[in-house]
Amino acid sequence: xxxxxxxxxxxxxxxxxxxxxxxxxxxxxxxxxxxxxxxxxxxxxxxxxxxxxxxxxxxxxxxxxxxxxxxxxxxxxxxxxxxxxxxxxxxxxxxxxxxxxxxxxxxxxxxxxxxxxxxxxxxxxxxxxxxxxxxxxxxxxxxxxxxxxxxxxxxxxxxxxxxxxxxxxxxxxxxxxxxxxxx
Amino acid sequence: xxxxxxxxxxxxxxxxxxxxxxxxxxxxxxxxxxxxxxxxxxxxxxxxxxxxxxxxxxxxxxxxxxxxxxxxxxxxxxxxxxxxxxxxxxxxxxxxxxxxxxxxxxxxxxxxxxxxxxxxxxxxxxxxxxxxxxxxxxxxxxxxxxxxxxxxxxxxxxxxxxxxxxxxxxxxxxxxxxxxxxxxxxxxxxxxxxxxxxxxxxxxxxxxxxxxxxxxxxxxxxxxxxxxxxxxxxxxxxxxxxxxxxxxxxxxxxxxxxxxxxxxxxxxxxxxxxxxxxxxxxxxxxxxxxxxxxxxxxxxxxxxxxxxxxxxxxxxxxxxxxxxxxxxxxxxxxxxxxxxxxxxxxxxxxxxxxxxxxxxxxxxxxxxxxxxxxxxxxxxxxxxxxxxxxxxxxxxxxxxxxxxxxxxxxxxxxxxxxxxxxxxxxxxxxxxxxxxxxxxxxxxxxxxxxxxxxxxx
Ligand code: FES
Ligand SMILES: [Fe+2]
Numbered sequence: 233x234x235x236x237x238x239x240x241x242x243x244x245x246x247x248x249x250x251x252x253x254x255x256x257x258x259x260x261x262x263x264x265x266x267x268x269x270x271x272x273x274x275x276x277x278x279x280x281x282x283x284x285x286x287x288x289x290x291x292x293x294x295x296x297x298x299x300x301x302x303x304x305x306x307x308x309x310x311x312x313x314x315x316x317x318x319x320x321x322x323x324x325x326x327x328x329x330x331x332x333x334x335x336x337x338x339x340x341x342x343x344x345x346x347x348x349x350x351x352x353x354x355x356x357x358x359x360x361x362x363x364x365x366x367x368x369x370x371x372x373x374x375x376x377x378x379x380x381x382x383x384x385x386x387x388x389x390x391x392x393x394x395x396x397x398x399x400x401x402x403x404x405x406x407x408x409x410x411x412x413x414x415x
Numbered sequence: 416x417x418x419x420x421x422x423x424x425x426x427x428x429x430x431x432x433x434x435x436x437x438x439x440x441x442x443x444x445x446x447x448x449x450x451x452x453x454x455x456x457x458x459x460x461x462x463x464x465x466x467x468x469x470x471x472x473x474x475x476x477x478x479x480x481x482x483x484x485x486x487x488x489x490x491x492x493x494x495x496x497x498x499x500x501x502x503x504x505x506x507x508x509x510x511x512x513x514x515x516x517x518x519x520x521x522x523x524x525x526x527x528x529x530x531x532x533x534x535x536x537x538x539x540x541x542x543x544x545x546x547x548x549x550x551x552x553x554x555x556x557x558x559x560x561x562x563x564x565x566x567x568x569x570x571x572x573x574x575x576x577x578x579x580x581x582x583x584x585x586x587x588x589x590x591x592x593x594x595x596x597x598x599x600x601x602x603x604x605x606x607x608x609x610x611x612x613x614x615x616x617x618x619x620x621x622x623x624x625x626x627x628x629x630x631x632x633x634x635x636x637x638x639x640x641x642x643x644x645x646x647x648x649x650x651x652x653x654x655x656x657x658x659x660x661x662x663x664x665x666x667x668x669x670x671x672x673x674x675x676x677x678x679x680x681x682x683x684x685x686x687x688x689x690x691x692x693x694x695x696x697x698x699x700x701x702x703x704x705x706x707x708x709x710x711x712x713x714x715x716x717x718x719x720x721x722x723x724x725x726x727x728x729x730x731x732x733x734x735x736x737x738x739x740x741x742x743x744x745x746x747x748x749x750x751x752x753x754x755x756x757x758x759x760x761x762x763x764x765x766x767x768x769x770x771x772x773x774x775x776x777x778x779x780x781x782x783x784x785x786x787x788x789x790x791x792x793x794x795x796x797x798x799x800x801x802x803x804x805x806x807x808x809x810x811x812x813x814x815x816x817x818x819x820x821x822x823x824x825x826x827x828x829x830x831x832x833x834x835x836x837x838x839x840x841x842x843x844x845x846x847x848x849x850x851x852x853x854x855x856x857x858x859x860x861x862x863x864x865x866x867x868x869x870x871x872x
Contacts, residue, residue, distance in 0.1 A: 291788075293614050296521040310613025313788045314779050318735035322650060322783075326790055331644035334793035371800075373621065404521070405758055406618035409796035411788035 257350040260360045260385055263392045268343040271414065276324040279414075284386055284395040289315040291399040291415065306400055312411060313399070320414065327412060334412040340369030341413060357395070358385040364399075366415055368408050378402040379415055425461075429454045433864050440856055443821030443849070450623045450806035456754040463723050463862050464489045466581040468590045470725040470748055471495050471505055473611045473762060474574045481524040481539050486760075488580065489751055493566060494518050494528070495576065498540035505566035505578040506541045517563065522614070528563070537563050573602040574609065575725075575746075592671030593839030597719065600711045601729050601744055604687075605697040607767030609744055612778045616761040618787035622799035623806070624724055624757045625859070627749035630795065631718045631726030633666055633676030633851030635659040636822065641794050649736030650783075650790055654678060655689075655716045656730075659846045663713070666823075666830070668850035670840030672858030675719030676851055677710070685712050689731020689740035690766075697768040706837035722858045724749045732791075734783035743777040745785050755803040761786060820856070823848020 249257070263282075270279045293310040315323075327335045344365040351359040359382070366377040384396035399415045432446070439446065449455055469488050472495045476484060483496035485508060492508045494517075508518045510530040517528040517537060527544055529536045534547040541563040546553050567582035572595075577587050584590070591598060602609055620627070630637070638646075639658040645651045654661070655678065663679040680686045687695040700708050716730040726749070731742035747761040763781040765774045785792050805811060823830045823843065830848035832841055843850060 293616065295614060297523055298520040307614050309778070310616070311778075311782055312616065312786065314782055316735075318738065319779070319783050322648065322735040323790065326644050326648055326650075329644055329648065331647060332790075332794065333641060333644075333797045404617065406787045409618070409620045409622075409787075409800060410793035411618075412793040 253350070253352055256353055256358060257348070259392060260350050260358055261348050263385060263394075264345045264348060264360070264362055264383075267394070268345050272342050274327075274338055276328055280321055280324055282392075282394055283317065283320070284388075284393045285317050287315070287317050287320065287394060288396045289313065289320060289399075289414070290397070291401065294401055294404050296404055312401070312406060313414075323412075323414070332412065334410045339413065340367070340374075342367040343415070356387045358387070358392070359383075360385050364415060366413075368413070373408075375408045377406075377408070377415070381415070425458045426454050429458060433860070436860055437864070439817065440820075440853065440860055443819065443824050443827075443853065444817040445820050445856055447802075447806045447811040447816040447818055450625060451755045451803045452806070453754050456751065458863065459751065460489050462865065463859070464580075464751070466579070466584065467723050467862065468568075468570070468577040468579050468584060468587050469723070470575060470721075470746075471569075471578050472503075472576045473609075473746070473764070474503065474571060474576055475611045477503065479524060481526060483518070483523060483525065483539070485518055485521040487750065488578070491580070492516070493578070494563070496539050496541075498538070499526070500540060502540070503569065503571070503576055504541055505569045505576075506537075506563040507566070509564070510535055511543070511561045511563065541565055573599070575602075590671070591673070591721065594670045594673040594675075594719075594721065596707065596839050597667065597670070597675050597717070598721070599703060600707055600714070601717070601727060603702060604700060604711065605766045605768050606699055606701060607697075609764040610767040610774075612763045612765060612774050616759070616763075616782070616786040618759055619752065620757045620759060620796050620799060621755060622757055622796070622803045623755060624749040624751040625855075626799040626802050627747070627757065627759065628720045628722075628724050628726060629852045629855045630799075631728065631747070632674040632720040632855045633718055633846065635664065635666070635676045635678075635718075635846035636849070637798070641798055642791050644794070645732075645784070645790050648790075650733050652715075652731075652740065654680075655732065656791070661846075664844075664846040665833075665836075666843040666846050666848055666851050667838065667840040668843065668854045669857070670854075672722045672854065672861070673720060674840070674851035674854040675717055676846050677717050678715040678846070679710070679713040680715060682709075682713065686715060687712060687742070688714050688716065688729050689742040691739070691773070694742075694766055694769045694773055697766055704837075710838070720855060722855065723862070724751075728785060730784075732780055732784045734780045741773075741776050741780040743781045745781055747785075755807055759787075820849045820853055823850050 267282055290311050291313040292306040295305050297305050326332045345362050347363040349361045362381050364379045368375050380400040382398040385392045386395040477497045480499045483494050494506045494508050497503050508516050510517050512535050515530055515532040517530045527536045536544045538544045543558040543561045566578035568579040570587035636659050638656040642656050646657050665677040667675045718728045720726045726747045729744045731740040744764040750758045752758055763778050765777045821827050828847050830843045830845040833844050836842035
């Protein structure tokens with residue numbers, strides 16, 4: 233404790249990323265903006281073309297616990313969504329069916345993506361973290377959800393696909409009446 | 416609550432309206448305004464949530480000594496904790512010195528709760544353990560008298576922990592009463608009973624708590640409309656959530672104030688809600704009668720509500736078309752936050768003996784169907800928000816708008832009372848009737864119009 237409170241004798245350097253990593257980060261960023269654009273515009277079946285057949289999508293339940301290890305607050309057994317390709321596809325088809333009352337009329341959604349960080353690549357997989365502010369509106373209601381997303385983007389034949397997503401919500405009890413969306 | 420607050424919470428207008436409701440209910444009429452009314456919300460806190468048995472937790476959520484979770488009954492925040500002595504207590508989260516909360520976080524495992532304000536600490540049994548400077552500053556403090564205040568009554572039925580804030584309430588088994596006959600089908604299938612998987616789903620609905628309670632009492636009529644998409648898409652068999660009015664359907668009304676809606680397979684068909692053989696092989700159903708066993712075996716779906724606000728659904732569904740049906744039990748609680756806002760808590764349960772793989776799949780299917788993101792439940796939120804909205808304004812009151820709960824009354828539908836039904840309650844041979852929901856409101860009305868109790872000052 234005392235050492236950290238004292239002024240350091242030397243500065244600790246922040247390593248500048250390599251140009252190649254910056255280029256990859258740009259690709260990842262463009263990918264996230266593109267998928268947000270598709271989802272906000274309810275091009276849900278087009279979005280399905282951006283995910284891998286073995287996608288693993290989870291939104292763990294967050295607990296309020298007395299622990300500085302923030303990740304420990306997220307359940308490894310309980311989720312607001314826990315999805316594979318087929319279950320995501322079923323959701324998308326239902327939303328577009330004209331029979332899903334929660335999307336009649338469509339929710340007013342907008343995904344603000346920021347704070348994108350990309351780890352140095354590991355084979356074809358890119359670990360990408362981003363922050364998400366999500367606006368949801370229906371009738372007179374307008375609400376904001378806030379989350380971090382930890383994604384794995386996979387490079388296949390020169391294109392990026394979403395292979396894994398962990399959505400870490402800042403909410404314990406979801407403040408909106410339905411999650412008829414993907415975040 | 417003191418007398419002044421108690422009488423202030425029930426205005427003469429409200430007392431008169433409640434008095435009129437007895438006649439209205441007998442005709443299958445329910446006034447719309449009761450789904451969003453500030454005075455009524457306060458009165459319900461006193462007469463229902465302050466007096467009835469309220470579900471707090473499932474015992475598998477706190478298996479070990481020191482395990483605790485925090486849950487509220489309306490505005491009152493309680494710690495549900497298993498003490499070092501193994502006993503489960505429901506303790507008011509308020510330090511006896513100045514009232515600060517003593518519990519950091521909403522779940523965990525602790526030996527003691529330490530108040531942040533002046534440092535009084537309480538054992539996980541609720542006893543006052545230490546008081547800083549106590550030797551000199553609280554020399555004659557009777558520690559036994561200053562422990563965390565427990566809920567006056569805490570009882571457990573088959574793993575379900577209930578509390579009551581009224582120490583004169585009848586025992587929990589009397590409250591559940593004959594409804595045990597139906598509840599046991601869900602909780603006592605296998606020797607190990609049902610186990611909660613993970614933490615409960617929680618979310619807020621823009622609706623009144625009664626919408627959830629009355630719907631799960633047995634609104635079999637809404638699935639063909641509100642949930643048409645899930646049947647059309649193949650996320651549910653037509654048998655589980657299609658049109659009502661099938662020949663094997665049952666409505667059980669007036670069962671100690673509780674109700675349930677049941678869909679069955681034909682006689683002799685072994686289905687067990689859609690549990691696969693490697694799960695249902697564990698269903699020894701010890702202690703159940705032959706009629707209960709027969710019903711369990713033929714069951715497709717049950718929904719039900721234990722008054723006032725604990726509901727259940729036991730069903731087999733899919734998270735994508737073409738996948739095999741996967742059965743699970745969901746317990747859900749509609750906790751009032753305000754007249755038009757409700758926090759849902761929903762637990763997914765599976766038989767303890769089921770494999771971890773099965774439990775994970777059952778959890779996944781439950782989440783994809785009945786949760787804030789559930790393909791069924793997303794749509795319920797829309798219907799119920801509309802009820803609260805239309806109930807909250809002047810129009811419902813000035814026009815004296817009544818809602819129609821008349822399906823199944825004499826001359827309204829073909830539903831007939833089953834004279835030879837083996838189970839308790841009044842059984843109807845059809846789910847095209849609304850006696851299940853009238854059961855909820857009849858019980859609600861009795862609770863709201865009971866003679867005033869003496870309140871501790
Ligand atoms: S309020 Fe808890 S110790 Fe004073
Ligand atoms: Fe429903």
